[in-house]
Amino acid sequence: MKSYRWLVIAILAVALLSAIFLLIKPGGLSTPVARGERVVVIYLSGSIDEGAGGIGFGQNITPRYVEQQLEKAAKDKSIKAVVLRVNSPGGSVAASQQIASYVEEFPKPLVVSMGDMAASGGYYISAPARGIVAQPGTLTGSIGVISQVMDLEGLYEKLGIKIETIKSGRHKDMLSREMTPEERELMQALSDELYEQFVSDVADGRKLDMEAVRDLATGQVYTGTQALELGLVDRLGGIDEAVKWAGEMAGVKDPERYEFSPPSFWEQLTGLGVGAIRLAERANTPPEVQLLDYLQQRFNRGPRLILE
């Protein structure tokens, strides 16, 4: 039988190239080709954290993720405006500030649509947007800074764990034991400074008077309706209202609502790897260590912009 090896090699090569194309193309080939004038809705849900920015179990809002999404929206010429759907109780200070700076510097019209909650850090990242639309029942505000330090000595004693601390710098262990009055003052000063940054950024973003913001920045939570009266949001409504308004800002009469495609097959698989490693690590950790880890992460973590 005369062999047609070239035919087999050609099939293998084209199949391989097609597979690589399908692997790296985000969302496979289900994504429609860019046409018309669109407003993209980007969903930001969860607590705000530096994180790894990848895809994995327990997704958070990370600066890296927001940067990637906004970059994609900035580069796509068919996208005329962006709606960030924020649903977050807040999170870490620096991550919130980083995301707020991306929102502020974004070159196209950007409107925030608040979901169930956009409190504390969730409000921080929303404040620089050109417009904020909230639902009447959205919980927002909570402008303030919180630090909680738990003294775990009693628990360690019960578990038979003795900790010996060797430190250089007398305050180095101040977040892992009972604080001295001096350290308490230091922490308060730190918290106050972060609070001032928060108030100042909200005042800048919302074009409000510093004193006015300070008056309402008591850590109090407001409903969407109350926030509208206080000038913390601009309009009441849902995502459609936000899309319509963002379109108007961009001069688009009837904008097409659009969402970015899900991660590519490869991104999803590599995300699984990270998630699986985390799960395996967790499964091998004794329960008492898991509890201690949780308590330390939950409380001994310095100042946070989060609704507690």
Place this chain on the structure above:
Amino acid sequence: MNILELLDGVIRKPAATFEKIAQEKPMGWALAVFSVSVLLGLVSTDYSELQEYIPLPASMAILQFIFSLVFLFIITGLLHLLSRIFKGSGDYRGLFSTLGFAQFPGFLVPIAQVIKGIGGTAGSILGNIISFGLSIWVLVLYVIAFRESHKITTGASILTYLLVLVVITVVVLIGVLILAFGLRGFLLGYASYS
């Protein structure tokens, strides 16, 4: 015959090539061809619709891949056992090898998927036609592979596949019934303690 000649034969002279494969029994190559074909099929699948239900939809692909490999071993065994009805004369290793190679047209699935994605409406129609054609091609090759491996007629080969389908359906039904009754018993037992 080397691997390229075998693959070329599967395309152009399937009957003669499967007869050769059944004699030489290249199980390793057969497993490789089957695995790559299944993987290429999985890469071409859009899992995004599952995103609402599971965090990493593509993780389903790993389960599907493992299941496909297990299924190949099981289906080979069932075909081999049922072939006795028609006085088939081949062995398990030969049949496994031919079935693995019969999956080769699956290599073309990503190409059909790319055509579907980039060619607009016409591309979508053409891609679907190619996908359908490839499925038929693989089915035909499965029938020929079994026929040549076990020296039976085409009719007997098709009939055996249908019998395998019946056996699998019955086994799955029994499994579902056992599970359903077991669960019912568990729930009733649970309720009686409350």
